[in-house]
Amino acid sequence: MIRDSLDMLEQSFRAWSAMIRECCMGSRHWEGVSLFIQKARSSVGFRPSTLLMAAVIKSCSALSATQLGKALHGYVLKKGHFSSLSVSKAMLNMYAKFRALDDCEKLFGELGSCDTVTWNILLTVFASSMKFDTETMGLFKGMLIPEQPKPSPVTISIVLPVCARSGDLVMGKSVHSLAVKSGMDMHTLVGNSLVSFYAKCGQVTTDAFTVFAGLYEKDVVSWNAIISGFAENGLMYEAFRTFRWMLRESTEPNYTTIATIFPICASQDENAALFFGREIHAFVLRRAELSTDIFVCNALLMFYLRTGQMQVVETLFRRMQSRDSVTWNSVIAGCASNGEWSTALTLFQKFLLFDTVTPDSVTFVSILPICAVLKKISMGKQIHGYIVQRPSLAEDTTVGNALVNFYAKCDEIDAAFQAFLMIPQRDIISWNSMLDAFVNTRNHWKFLNLLAWMLGERFKPDGITILTLINFCISISRLMSVKEVHCYSIRYAHILGDGEPTIGNAMLVAYAKCGDMGSALKIFQSLSGKRNLVTCNSIIAAYVDSGSQDDAYKIFSQMHEKDVTTWNLMIRVYALNNCVNEALYLFHEFRDRGMEPDELTIMSLLAVFSQMVSAHLLRQCHGYLVRNCLEDVRIKGALLDVYSKCGSIWYAYNLFQSNPNKDLFMFTAMIGGFAMHGMGEEALEIFHDMIGSGIKPDHIIFTSVLSACSHGGLIDPGLEIFYSMEKLHGMKPKMEQYACVVDLLARGGRLSEAYSFVAKMPIKPAAHIWGTLLGACKSHHEVELGRVVGAHLFESESDDIGNYIVLSNLYAAEEKWDEVLEMRKLMKSRDFKKPAGxxxxxxxxxxxxxxxxxxxxxxxxxxxxxxxxxxxxxxxxxxxxxxxxxxx
DNA sequence: CTAGGGTTAG
Structure with a gap:
């Protein structure tokens, strides 16, 4: 009786086991694991076989169920009847998949004996984490001790990619010689890994090709390895030639081949790209197994995205039978890089609703910059909320970096820093992004602290860090710092190292902006062999800023390739130097070459019109802007400014009124216009409107409104505005505003008040402030005060000849001939001559x-x-x- | 345990 029951139980256990195994082996992982748990919980006598246990663990690993995995581990330890290595190996594999390095190592240590495969699994775990390359190689060396199991071809193919990504050619070569010694080098797997390794170390044409050519049996992977090796090293022609050779050798390309060759097509120039791309597309269509493969379809999509053929992309995307996250990610990123940001956003929203595939880290890394560009701040925050709830996303470094950049671009610097702090494993991009964010928001101390922290964490600055450092130097405009960074980058070969002149260009700009044109020129000369468009534009910009129009033109005329920026700079320098004809001539040449002006061109042109005081040309230009929709607020502000400079103040006012969303620039320009026309009341009125509408004033608009008051004779309202700067808006006045107040008082005849105001200024008055006062003394016949002011003025060694003339004229008007003579002598001694009017x-x-x-x-x-x-x-x-x- | 796709800083 009992025996029968036991038999029945045994039979039932066997049936259960069979069922569970069937599920696990048949990819019905969840069903298999659930059945197993159910049985293990309910039946104490259930003793699963080693084979069953291994299968269940494998399913658990396939499900990425970490907690369940740990529970299974506990179960295995409790039961303790699994003798075979296969359970341990399955467990090791499971932890490997979970990236649980510690658990793997512990398990590995507990194993009494282990075989090559066990070693390989552990090596894979280490190799997959990117951070433990040295440890991986150490582990591999531990395997070379005689009593340990021998490395297999698989072992070699695990360690070689590690050597490749740490760029350790020597280590790779010793692995190669080990393979030769143990006779593994003829093994296709080993050969393939060697080809990839040498290609990644830049040795395609030499070592990689030698290994490839010597391979006894080439499989499709060998071909793929050498083709992508050529492609990675920029040898497109070789890659194509090998692809054709492969077809001749009747090796059937697989999806990897297609996915390798397509990006090569896209990197060719436009005609060649389409020619080769379509050829391969046709090749794919002839093979059913390729044309339905998701890898191949994704590669096709990416090709058409990169060549900007959005119509084809749409058709392909619509017709694809199945899409994975790579499909969605490629199309989203592709739309963004083709400038179709809103389309990208719409696609992302569709992706979220698409239930069989879920967005992954790459999706968020792609979508966050789009939110930043479109200033969709609340959407970005919602996405952040979504990310926080999912550890696999929240712990991803690239996602963290994208969040930092998103907040930084949306001017939420504190949120950016919080996001930075939340990244568990920061990489160089994290640090560079955060440093850049601090520079852009002028958080100089935070920048320096972060830099110190970064160096303390032993992160080595790379080229991009150097660029950020250069921007920092420009931001604080300190020549000594530029020199320091220059020295640092020389020591670390950032300037002379690779072929890219980017850092040299930035250094040139930094020297120029810090006023050291000599060093800027030296950099320009040292870049002679590898100057690009940016280099030339930078040196022209430097000349433009220092007003050296002829030097700028010399570079300009020697450039064989020019872009809009080049032309803009040259037009601008002519405009700045009052060479209106040259500027206009250049603009016509620019148009004759079929180039389209951008916002900056228009800004330069407007400066020309304001020099010419030509309302007629200005209206033509205005018409052009309206026709070509080139009307951003800054242009409108400039347009308004020039209209008022050309005397068309009511034109300017109409333009101002017709603009529904006026910004600070608009108000500044309008107030400046009123100031110019002596319309102080009007200026004050719109200034108060602006404050009322909640726009925060800056120093420049205070200068405008104060000068409007002074030209309109509104002394007391002007003073009130001046004092409100600090009291109401918490802004410390600068030299310009003090100068305005002095002008305000002096022009209005309140000279003694003006003088005591200057005397009480908290900053040392600039020479032109005394100049203003002196001018007023002249117009109000205040000889005595004029004398005092003159003394201050010449003490500050002003080289503005106007001041000497004003004082001399003041004395002359009062018939004080001795003083006049004195002034003439002084002018002569300082070698001043009045330029002719x-x-x-x-x-x-x-x-x-x-x-x-x-x-x-x-x-x-x-x-x-x-x-x-x-x-x-x-x-x-x-x-x-x-x-x-x-x-x- | 073995090649291989999509993304972020300038």
Missing amino acids: CSWIEVERRESVFVAGDTSHPERSLIYDTLLAINQHIKEKLANYSIESAFI
């Missing part, structure tokens, strides 16, 4: 220039007669009107 006019495309005292113009008698007549006319008119009414 000059004016010019353009009539029917011909320019006429007039210099004081010059009578060389062919039509001078007509001109001077007309001038006389006009003067007469004005005098008659003025007799009838007050001066004020003439300006209304």
Whole structure:
């Protein structure tokens, strides 16, 4: 009776075991594991076989169920009847898949005896974590001791990629010789790994090809390895040739071959890319097993994305039978790099609703920059919330980096730093991103602290860190720091190292911006062999900033390739130096070459029009802007500014009023316009409107509004505004604002008040402030104060000749001839000469220039007669009107 | 245990 029951139980156990094994082997992992747990819990006498246990552990590993895995481990230890190595190996594999390094090592240590496969598994775990390359190689060396199991071809193929990614050619070669000694080098697997290894170390044409050519039996992997080796080293032609050779040898390409050869096509120039790409597309279509393969379809998609053929992409994407996360990620990223950001976002939302595949780390790394570009801040935060809930995403370094950059680009520097702190394993990109964010937000101390922390953590700065450091130097504009970074990068071969001139370019810009043109030029010369467009544009920009128009033009004329930036710079320097004709001529040449102006071109052009005071050209330009939709707020601000400079203040005001979303620039330009036209009341009114609408004022707009007050004679309202700067807006006035107040008081005749204001200034008054005061003394006939102010002025060694003349004229007007003589002597001793007054006019495309005292113009008698007549006319008119009414 | 796809800093 009992015996029968036991038999029945035994039979039932056997049936259960069979069922569970069937599930596990048939990829019905969840079912298998659930059944197992159910049985193990309910039946005390259940003794699963070693084979069954191994199968269940494998399923658990396939399910990525970490907790369940640990429970199974506990169960195995408790039961203790599993003698075979296969259970331990399955367990090791499981922990390997979970990336649980410690558990793996512990388990490995507990194993009494182990075989090569066990070693291989442990090696795989170490090799897969990227951080333990030295440890992996140490482990491998431990295997070479005589009593340990011999390395197999698989072992070699595990350690060689480790050597490759740490760039350790010597180590790889010793692995190679080990393989030769043990006769494994003819093994295809070993050969393939060697080909990949040598190719990754830049030795494709030599070592890699020798190994490849010597392979006794080449499989499709061998071909793929050498083809991608050529491709990685930029040898596209060789890659293609080998691909054709492969077809001739009648080796059937597989999905990897296609996925390798397609990106090569895309990297060719446009025509070649499409030619080769379509050829391979056709090749794929002829083979059913390739055209339905998701790898191949993804490669196809990526090819058409990279060549910008969005129509084809759409069709392919729609027709794909199954899509995986790579499909979605490629299309999302591809749309973004083709500038179709909103499409990318829509696709992402569709992906979230797509239930069979879920977004992974790459999805978020791609989508966060798009949120930043489109300023979808709340969406980015929602995504952050989604990430936080999933440890596999939250612990991913690349996702963390993307979050840091997202917050940094959205001006949420604190959130960016929080995200940075949350990254468990920071890499060089994490540090560089955070450093860059601190530079861009001018958090100089935080930047320095972070840099110190980074170096303390033994992170070696790379080229991008250097670029960030250079930007920091520019930001604090300290020449000594630039030199320090320069020395550092020389020591670490960042400048002379690789072929890229990027760091040299940045260094050039930094020297120029810190005022050391000599060093900037030296860098430019040292880059001679590898200058690119950016190098030339940078040196031109440096010349433009220092006003050296001729030097800029010398570089400009020697450049065989120019982009919009090049032209913009050259047009700008002409505009800055009042060379309006050259600027316009250059602009026409630019247009004749079929190039399209951008915002910066227009800004330079507007500066030209404001020099020319040509409302007519300005209206033409305005028309062009409207037709080409080039109307961002900054351009509108500039347009408004130039309209008012050309005297069309009501045109400017209309433009201002018609703009529904006015920003600080708009208000600044409008107030500046009113200031220029002496319309202080109007300026004040819109300034108060602006404050009321919640826009935060900056130093520049205070300068504008103060100068409006001073030109409009609104002394007390001006003073009130000045004091509100610190009281209401918490801003410390700078030299410009002090100068405005001095002008305000002096112009209004409150000279002694102006003088005591200057005397009480918390910063040392600049020479031009004394100059302003002196000018006012002249207009208000204040000789005594003029003398005092003059003393201050010449003490500060001003080289502005205007001041000497003003003071001299002041003395002259009061008939103080001795002092006049004194001034002339002083001017002579300082070797000043007054430049001749000059004016010019353009009539029917011909320019006429007039210099004081010059009578060389062919039509001078007509001109001077007309001038006389006009003067007469004005005098008659003025007799009838007050001066004020003439300006209304 | 073995080649191989998509992403982030300038």
